[in-house]
Amino acid sequence: MTTTNLTNSTGTTSPRPLILITNDDGIASPGLRAAARAALPLGDVLIAAPACQWSGAGRSMPHSKVRNVTHQLIEIDGHAVTAYAIDSSPAMVVAYALIKLAPRRPNLLISGINYGENLGSDITISGTVGAALQGAVSGVPGMAVSLQTPIETHMNPSDATDFTTATDVVRRFAHWMLQTSLPPDVDVLKIDIPDSATPGTPWRMTRVSRLPYFVIQPPAATFESAADPHRLDYCPHPRPERSEPDSDIYALAVDRVIAIAPLSLDMTSRTDRLALETAIAQALPDGHSHVD
Numbered sequence: 001m002t003t004t005n006l007t008n009s010t011g012t013t014s015p016r017p018l019i020l021i022t023n024d025d026g027i028a029s030p031g032l033r034a035a036a037r038a039a040l041p042l043g044d045v046l047i048a049a050p051a052c053q054w055s056g057a058g059r060s061m062p063h064s065k066v067r068n069v070t071h072q073l074i075e076i077d078g079h080a081v082t083a084y085a086i087d088s089s090p091a092m093v094v095a096y097a098l099i100k101l102a103p104r105r106p107n108l109l110i111s112g113i114n115y116g117e118n119l120g121s122d123i124t125i126s127g128t129v130g131a132a133l134q135g136a137v138s139g140v141p142g143m144a145v146s147l148q149t150p151i152e153t154h155m156n157p158s159d160a161t162d163f164t165t166a167t168d169v170v171r172r173f174a175h176w177m178l179q180t181s182l183p184p185d186v187d188v189l190k191i192d193i194p195d196s197a198t199p200g201t202p203w204r205m206t207r208v209s210r211l212p213y214f215v216i217q218p219p220a221a222t223f224e225s226a227a228d229p230h231r232l233d234y235c236p237h238p239r240p241e242r243s244e245p246d247s248d249i250y251a252l253a254v255d256r257v258i259a260i261a262p263l264s265l266d267m268t269s270r271t272d273r274l275a276l277e278t279a280i281a282q283a284l285p286d287g288h289s290h291v292d
Contacts, residue, residue: 022049116154147163169203190259
């Protein structure tokens with residue numbers, strides 16, 4: 001297990017890299033602006049984000065429709081950045097942006113900075129991760145970046161959240177990704193930053209835990225929960241130390257370091273496929289054998 005310390009408007013003819021910024025918290029999220037702020041010194045920035053909150057959308061594409069697209073300019077550090085609020089899921093936003101809005105193929109997609117960590121087997125739920133994977137489908141390398149924040153901010157992003165360290169982390173890794181190509185079978189870097197992180201907090205390359213990080217549970221007995229009897233709440237796993245020591249959960253929740261996990265579009269199990277094929281073929285009735 002290795003831990004490493006961190007050291008401290010678009011045009012078609014621009015020689016600068018094009019960086020697409022998106023998220024699942026919506027166009028108004030301060031985390032989206034933090035990601036754009038990190039990218040501004042590195043290239044031309046194009047923002048395309050859901051018009052409203054889409055946390056938990058995964059890589060969903062509801063009916064493959066975009067109902068409304070609104071153009072705006074967002075001022076970040078004195079720069080007017082081209083932005084589009086799109087009424088659809090994060091993955092659909094990325095697909096639409098790549099086909100309809102980007103003046104050229106982006107060199108990098110940054111999804112985030114998300115309110116709330118995305119760890120373990122829960123990442124298939126994440127709209128932040130789903131957006132980055134959708135970019136990877138079109139050959140655009142991506143980062144899915146999440147900051148550990150209180151649960152009450154996950155659906156209601158807070159202006160009080162400090163993105164200083166997260167912005168610094170995004171800029172450093174984005175700079176590296178723009179200078180090199182990801183290794184084979186790596187399509188997205190998933191980056192999760194603990195709420196205690198500083199610019200000196202080390203990072204660790206991890207695997208994605210097989211365990212869920214958030215535990216789904218009945219809500220506490222309140223007036224609101226009584227009014228909504230079908231509601232379910234969630235909370236971080238109370239025993240993260242039981243996760244794999246080389247996992248993203250252990251890195252963030254136990255060792256309190258920045259967890260970097262390489263993701264692949266290839267979701268094939270690493271089992272011995274020939275052995276599995278043989279076992280199934282031997283068990284199936286005659287006439288239902290496998291095809292060589």
